[in-house]
Amino acid sequence: MDQVFHALSDATRRNMLNSLAGGERTVSQLAEPFAMSLAAASKHIKALEHAGLIRREVRGRTHVCRLEARPLATAYQWLAQYSRFWNSRLDVLEQLLREERKTPAARTTPAPAKPESSKPESPKPESSRPTSSRPTSSEGEDQ
């Protein structure tokens, strides 16, 4: 897990994964978009491999890499633990409730000039589905 998140913490490596999502790539193909030596790219690839995120097949003199997504699923599931903190619009409300528990009185008076007046709808916190928000561009560069 450490290895996986560490591998993901570098934009070069994330871009390489993006590239691999489009199919198999050789080392030089993976390295081509980046302004660095092949040796440097090779190290990045090794980091990805070490994290179990890619698999390498040596075909003659070229090394063909392919995405190995399972560790990403593990990371994804780890993050899903926290989905209740963002995937209902209740995050703010939940916060309020947490404070409420410590301060049982008050809060009954309307319009307390507080931020948000969100409707407490469908209290289904679970499901861990990615929020309807946009798929984070993912185009070309990776912010």
Next chain:
Amino acid sequence: MDQVFHALSDATRRNMLNSLAGGERTVSQLAEPFAMSLAAASKHIKALEHAGLIRREVRGRTHVCRLEARPLATAYQWLAQYSRFWNSRLDVLEQLLREERKTPAARTTPAPAKPESSKPESPKPESSRPTSSRPTSSEGEDQ
């Protein structure tokens, strides 16, 4: 994003987030489970803060930390890009198909697969629903 994944790449910090999922924690409370100096724990906390994963409120002489989940959602969504590689039982089949496309003949003969387009492209975001992800225990240790 670099910061977020980097913050997540350390088990100490992941455990701290786990702790924060249970509510607000002071610096010493966060540090307590770990066999390291307070100064070291403080640095970890600063890393989490720098990644935007926690918010700190100074209450008197204690610093109270709370989880800030939005960046986790971003990371989650980034990973969701790749869900198509694991969240159908088709991952293996998909794999086979990819090879099939290059080897229109029979899969029985060891054919010389040709590499495909060399331009890195981004994956299709697709549905990005978690397979059946259960919130990975979250008990005590973090594998």
Next chain:
DNA sequence: CTCTAATTCAACCATGTAGTTGAATATAGA
């Protein structure tokens, strides 16, 4: 005001990371 608790700061050390360059290895192809 003084003592103590909560936390950071500064300096330091060992190790890891990301990059470089140049040489080594191995294979495809003329």
Next chain:
DNA sequence: TCTATATTCAACTACATGGTTGAATTAGAG
């Protein structure tokens, strides 16, 4: 066989990380 291509290896530099210790800062409490 000779040569060009694909890739790694080794050595080196610069800087980040994760940890230490001891002193500094700030605020609650007597």
